[in-house]
Amino acid sequence: MAPTDALPTDLDVLVIGTGAGGAPLLARLASAGLKVAALEAGVRHPPEGIATDEVAQAGLFWMDERLAAGKDPVSFGRNNSGRGVGGSTLHYTAYTPRAQPDDLRLKTEFGQGEDWPLEFAELEPYYDELEYFLGVSGPAEYPWGPQRRRPYRHPPLPLNGAARLMQRACAEIGMRTSPAANAALSRPQEQPGYGTRHTCTNRGFCQAGCSVGAKASMDVTFLALAESLGAQIVDGAQVTSLTMRGGHVTGAEFVRGDRLEHLSARTVILAAGAVETPRLLLMNGLANSSGQVGRNFMAHVGVQVWGQVDDDLRPYKGIPGGLISEDTHRVPGLIGGYLLQSLGVMPVTYATQYARGTLTWGPELIQHLSGYNHVAGINVLGECLPYEHNRLELSDELDGRGLPKPRVHFSFGENEKRMTVHAEALMRDLWGRIGARDVWALPRAAHTLGTARMGTDPATSVVNPDGRTHDIENLWICDNSTFPSSLSVNPALTQMALSLRTADALLGGLKG
Amino acid sequence: MTPEERSAVLALLHSAHVTEPTRRALLERLDARYERQFFDEAEFGQLRALAVRLVPHDPADMDLTGTVDHRLHAGAGDGWRYADAPPDGDAYRALLAALPDGFETLDAEAQDTAIPAVQASHPHAFEDLLAELTEAFMAHPLTQYRFGYVGFADAPQWPHVGPNELEPREVAYGPH
Ligand SMILES: Cc1cc2nc3c(=O)[nH]c(=O)nc-3n(C[C@H](O)[C@H](O)[C@H](O)COP(=O)(O)OP(=O)(O)OC[C@H]3O[C@@H](n4cnc5c(N)ncnc54)[C@H](O)[C@@H]3O)c2cc1C
Ligand code: SF4
Numbered sequence: 001m002a003p004t005d006a007l008p009t010d011l012d013v014l015v016i017g018t019g020a021g022g023a024p025l026l027a028r029l030a031s032a033g034l035k036v037a038a039l040e041a042g043v044r045h046p047p048e049g050i051a052t053d054e055v056a057q058a059g060l061f062w063m064d065e066r067l068a069a070g071k072d073p074v075s076f077g078r079n080n081s082g083r084g085v086g087g088s089t090l091h092y093t094a095y096t097p098r099a100q101p102d103d104l105r106l107k108t109e110f111g112q113g114e115d116w117p118l119e120f121a122e123l124e125p126y127y128d129e130l131e132y133f134l135g136v137s138g139p140a141e142y143p144w145g146p147q148r149r150r151p152y153r154h155p156p157l158p159l160n161g162a163a164r165l166m167q168r169a170c171a172e173i174g175m176r177t178s179p180a181a182n183a184a185l186s187r188p189q190e191q192p193g194y195g196t197r198h199t200c201t202n203r204g205f206c207q208a209g210c211s212v213g214a215k216a217s218m219d220v221t222f223l224a225l226a227e228s229l230g231a232q233i234v235d236g237a238q239v240t241s242l243t244m245r246g247g248h249v250t251g252a253e254f255v256r257g258d259r260l261e262h263l264s265a266r267t268v269i270l271a272a273g274a275v276e277t278p279r280l281l282l283m284n285g286l287a288n289s290s291g292q293v294g295r296n297f298m299a300h301v302g303v304q305v306w307g308q309v310d311d312d313l314r315p316y317k318g319i320p321g322g323l324i325s326e327d328t329h330r331v332p333g334l335i336g337g338y339l340l341q342s343l344g345v346m347p348v349t350y351a352t353q354y355a356r357g358t359l360t361w362g363p364e365l366i367q368h369l370s371g372y373n374h375v376a377g378i379n380v381l382g383e384c385l386p387y388e389h390n391r392l393e394l395s396d397e398l399d400g401r402g403l404p405k406p407r408v409h410f411s412f413g414e415n416e417k418r419m420t421v422h423a424e425a426l427m428r429d430l431w432g433r434i435g436a437r438d439v440w441a442l443p444r445a446a447h448t449l450g451t452a453r454m455g456t457d458p459a460t461s462v463v464n465p466d467g468r469t470h471d472i473e474n475l476w477i478c479d480n481s482t483f484p485s486s487l488s489v490n491p492a493l494t495q496m497a498l499s500l501r502t503a504d505a506l507l508g509g510l511k512g
Numbered sequence: 513m514t515p516e517e518r519s520a521v522l523a524l525l526h527s528a529h530v531t532e533p534t535r536r537a538l539l540e541r542l543d544a545r546y547e548r549q550f551f552d553e554a555e556f557g558q559l560r561a562l563a564v565r566l567v568p569h570d571p572a573d574m575d576l577t578g579t580v581d582h583r584l585h586a587g588a589g590d591g592w593r594y595a596d597a598p599p600d601g602d603a604y605r606a607l608l609a610a611l612p613d614g615f616e617t618l619d620a621e622a623q624d625t626a627i628p629a630v631q632a633s634h635p636h637a638f639e640d641l642l643a644e645l646t647e648a649f650m651a652h653p654l655t656q657y658r659f660g661y662v663g664f665a666d667a668p669q670w671p672h673v674g675p676n677e678l679e680p681r682e683v684a685y686g687p688h
Binding site for chain 2: 052066068069080094161204309313314350356365369370372407
């Protein structure tokens with residue numbers, strides 16, 4: 001083994017996973033002088049090696065087979081989570097809306113769902129810090145939520161075809177819209193530990209990875225910073241078990257190449273995402289005195305409506321996530337609410353969604369797909385309540401490593417069904433107003449959330465409000481699995497805020 | 513693929529508008545042909561006949577059937593599967609077995625008439641196969657040329673993104 005592959009020793013903290021949960025805290029802990037390292041199952045994907053091609057970029061996604069059960073089975077793979085140094089942020093659309101204060105108090109407001117064991121005021125300074133550090137582009141005045149104390153660092157990115165059509169249609173019915181906050185640069189930015197990140201070239205392929213470093217994925221932001229501060233990232237290293245002694249976690253065992261290796265640390269932070277984190281915990285029988293590990297799996301309501309117009313739109317151009325409206329944040333008759341987003345789309349993603357969503361085949365299929373350059377999309381992202389019937393469990397089927405494949409049960413509840421119907425009707429109305437033809441809707445659920453929820457009561461939650469497991473004093477969790485409710489906004493920015501907050505809590509604890 | 517189509521595709525792929533990793537991926541796909549390894553010969557013939565009906569294409573232009581066979585042989589997946597469905601290869605085999613005998617020798621109309629029944633009896637396999645063939649079709653440089661799709665030629669950037677705001681390379685590419 002080459003010397004650069006030498007494993008670190010005497011670690012204060014070992015982080016498992018380098019996505020939106022794992023990366024920010026790795027940098028924070030390194031900057032505080034701790035000796036830290038991360039194990040990442042995927043490999044490095046430097047921007048200059050990224051092809052503008054969806055099939056070539058399939059390696060950014062977690063492709064180990066997961067079993068989708070329930071009445072509304074969730075598609076994983078390219079729909080749901082990433083693998084690589086940077087995790088799912090390598091392929092996220094980089095929409096970065098903040099949660100609104102009432103998102104965190106669903107139970108108080110509606111008597112259903114869950115409250116978060118923390119307040120908006122505890123997230124706010126982290127949002128401020130993140131939007132600046134990542135280089136979020138956004139409007140001078142954002143119409144929804146509390147006034148921000150620090151403006152967005154860069155002006156908004158240009159609006160593409162779908163965004164402009166949505167803007168026009170919403171204006172007709174008096175719905176407010178705004179250029180979205182997006183963690184992609186409308187101006188170049190110096191990034192500590194990385195160098196210059198370039199302006200977005202409008203190439204529209206965020207979900208296949210950004211080839212110019214414009215998008216704030218973790219590799220070009222927090223992970224570069226962490227490494228410049230001495231953190232070590234071991235890539236191609238998939239953790240298969242946590243090691244324990246006397247009720248404490250002592251490190252992790254992982255497969256790298258064809259070898260099984262081990263790293264020890266005083267504290268371990270699981271940041272493997274809302275499927276792999278509960279899977280590891282269940283395989284090891286850890287942190288589950290509440291019986292809550294794997295429970296309350298959530299995926300945002302994400303119905304999309306597509307249509308074609310006469311204009312030549314070129315849906316591959318421009319930041320895919322251009323325009324937003326949060327006017328549906330609260331809708332009478334619904335618990336929680338949703339937001340609307342315009343959609344650019346890459347050709348293969350569009351084509352396969354159309355095939356699955358409509359089951360059209362033959363000449364009709366080709367006819368429709370040949371209109372790709374005229375396609376405009378719009379979607380929502382809405383609250384999904386935690387339910388007893390939605391859960392992740394280990395199946396009897398084994399993967400290539402001999403580990404049980406996860407099986408995820410997911411069925412929409414009444415609220416998600418009602419929300420889908422409401423949103424679809426609204427979006428069909430909007431797309432009718434722009435004269436779209438061949439309009440079709442794809443009912444959908446997106447993002448993997450829940451499965452190791454945070455809370456103050458060890459009987460009903462897996463981690464405390466700081467992210468430390470109730471059961472094991474030196475095992476923490478920092479990823480989408482800890483969300484007690486789904487929030488009616490995209491999760492990454494809030495996840496990064498939680499990550500910095502967990503780091504600060506850990507440092508406070510260590511210092512104290 | 514006519515010689516004109518081929519030279520137009522190659523000209524753009526070899527131009528400075530395309531980055532090296534993108535060029536490599538698309539050139540490889542343009543001429544990709546696979547040897548049958550997963551299915552037996554009879555199954556493979558049925559699959560090819562079905563593929564041509566589901567996603568109409570000329571197998572001489574693009575080897576969609578071979579792409580499926582190759583993927584199954586390599587044991588690669590797309591990250592998930594319906595929990596109540598068998599592994600992809602078995603599911604596809606069952607779907608093919610449900611086709612009427614001699615499906616590949618029927619005329620096109622009779623083939624189309626037979627398809628809804630296998631779709632109804634094997635809904636997950638049908639959906640997965642349709643999506644997989646559609647993906648291979650849409651990802652092929654020839655399809656992209658014919659549909660006027662130029663998104664891969666992004667090396668210089670796209671300064672204008674509004675409706676009907678096209679760059680010269682977008683106007684020029686594709687059949688006219
Ligand atoms: C197509 C797509 C678009 C999205 N767009 C947006 C968006 O616009 N805005 C937004 O806010 N959110 C978006 N998201 C969601 C967002 O990317 C996630 O919410 C966020 O990245 C989750 O962070 P995480 O830390 O929980 O997991 P991840 O970011 O997925 O990181 C988990 C990491 O752990 C690694 N890992 C897993 N298991 C192991 C193991 N056993 N050993 C070692 N490493 C392991 C994985 O390889 C991965 O790198 C999008 C998601 C998808 C799929
Ligand atoms: S649209 Fe911008 S941020 Fe997205 S991949 Fe392209 S250059 Fe990167």
